[in-house]
Amino acid sequence: MAALLCSLVALSEKAANLARIIRSEKALFDLLVEEKKGEQKNKRFLQDFKTLGDVLIQEMIRHDIAQKFPSLEDNVFGEESNTFTNTLGESITVAVQPTEAQTCTLLTKVLDGNACAASLLAKAVHQEIHMPPDSRLDNLSVEVDFDSLGIWIDPIDGTAQYIKGRSEDTPADGIHEEGLKCAIILIGVFNRNNGDSLMGVVNQPFDIIDQGDRWRGRHVWGVSCGDTQVNSLPSMPANNDPSTPGISVILSRSEEEDIKTALRPITDGKVKYAGGAGYKMLCTIDYLVDAYILSKGSTFKWDTCAPHAILKSMNGGMANLAKALEIYREFVKKGSGDGSDSAGLDLREAELRYEEPDANGSKEAGQKWANAGGIVAYRSKDVLLQVLETLSNYSNL
Template sequence: MKNILETLINASEKAACVARSCCAGSKNEVLLVAEKFDGDANARFERDFKTIADVLAQEAAKTEIARHFPELADHVRGEECSEIGGVRIELRENIEGTTDLLQYLVAPAIAKRMAEAAHRDTEHTFCDNLPNIPEIDTSDVGIWIDPIDATAEFIAGVQGRADADRGLPCVTVLIGAYLRSTGEPIVGVINQPFYNNGKGRVVWGLNYQESRETGGNDIPDTNESNIILISSAEKPEVAEKFKQAGWEVKSAPGAGHKLLKVAIGEATAYIMSQGTTFRWDTCAPHSILRAKGGDLISFSTKSPITYNDEMHMEPQHYSNKDGIIAFTDVATLEKIKKILEN
């Protein structure tokens, strides 16, 4: 039987396959895009969108998790609801069934391509040489999924109108497990589907009881100091404090993309002073940061973010409302605190 780490890696790769399937056809094909309104929309954007790929990718990941751990089926939560364009998306028994369903929304050729991706066998992708991990009591586990992070960059990339540093490589799939009893993140996978021209890569972390481990493929050996990542929506005064302290301030799209860079040492930390990230953005990276000796804490209160929120209809309820600070070592946090005090 697969362990939870392997299952989450496979689930992330299912979502990654769905994301990549949108790029296979001609640029003129229509990527079904629906606008999110009111409670569903992220206040960070003037207009917020989701695509059929977001919804199908989440369903494919969920189905994979429930296949190996049926007891988790009711404890997997994601950013998206399963409805788009008046159709409830699910993975049917086989490619033909899923193609039939998707055809209500998109042309037959696209429906088939997306269904094939959602059903693709990912058993062996990124799963060679994984370590044995301790047995995890799944009766206490919950999961958060962001099937496609940086949807705006995804849409621009698929439609061929993204700048070189803003398009598809900013897209990540984020799947994190936490303990329902404490809200603590325990296993996380960041999948970057379009890394290296679509070859893709994953980074994972385990933070369970005494075990702390990280791994992945194509991870550079870097450990940058004094580089802080921020959103383009960050308040200028926050960036200014870091500049004054001699740090390099870089803006990059995608919460998952920024967290990935911190996790692999391409940046020292990521800070967001406002509530524009959500539990599904941070749960997966959080385990990786913890496994490295760091953490992901609230910008305002400095207490660690937890993930065992009560169920709620309003997605806003799941926002990291007081902002976040993400880092891989305690010394960095101390430096950041001093800078912010000024």
């Protein structure tokens, strides 16, 4: 497992590097922000250069994992299909080729002859990334059956922030409401037999700007497998300072007013907002907030698998909000009081799972792998209980 984790960390860095190159090389950046209209759009394979960036990162991760761990090749999943079709019905499959030159030739076709952009991308895809050794991995000796593993990838979460790219906003309490810092790469490993999230790498490609005016990224990882709970986070004091009452939560600006109202009694005004689901989960992992709550089914398995494993390794987790509320209400109804004595309340059934679509999920196209019922990402069981108690007072949730 340590070898797989090392590889995924290095791959997340390689993906972050590609994400930074697309923004820093003019030939690529112009394509990213270009709006194609009318005929120009129709003759191309590509409706959207951003989609190519996503597909390329996803295929690069799949390719590199398969090289090192052949048994995982068929179990790497993501949002994007790697086949592009133009209006003439011609299809082309984007996959990393044996050599840089071959990848470049293939990308030139997809990019309608733009050899300059293709060669920049091909070079980044075939680059070797060497990571400094991580001593925290030395003691990690979890043996897992590789045949039972699956991997969910989100190549770039927070696309709108990635393309808009504003980064000059002033953070409130360390949280950036928008901009490049909200763009996140997510690689999560799960058990295909029982759906548990096991291991995750969350990479923030745009963390700080160095003295050479270049973006530098960062990553965090975590493993939650049986008795093994390890992560790369610095040990920080829990931010439950008794002098500041209430828990802090992060939401999407577009969250339901009912949720915002319901959270008032437990947050004492500590409600934050930011773009990007991956980024909001990272804020929870980074101790900037206690929980991330989303009432809509607008996240997907590829968004949550990696941060879920990291939160589990910190003694937290990620629950299906609707399911957790159902279990909580049932528990209270059975005469177990108001839920404040939570002994006997078992919320494990509500934890998100990754091996199959949610049973109550939408049948709409593109929604198959949505986390139906919304989510609560939390760093401690106590926080989850407080959230459920207050939200359970609202019958429409």
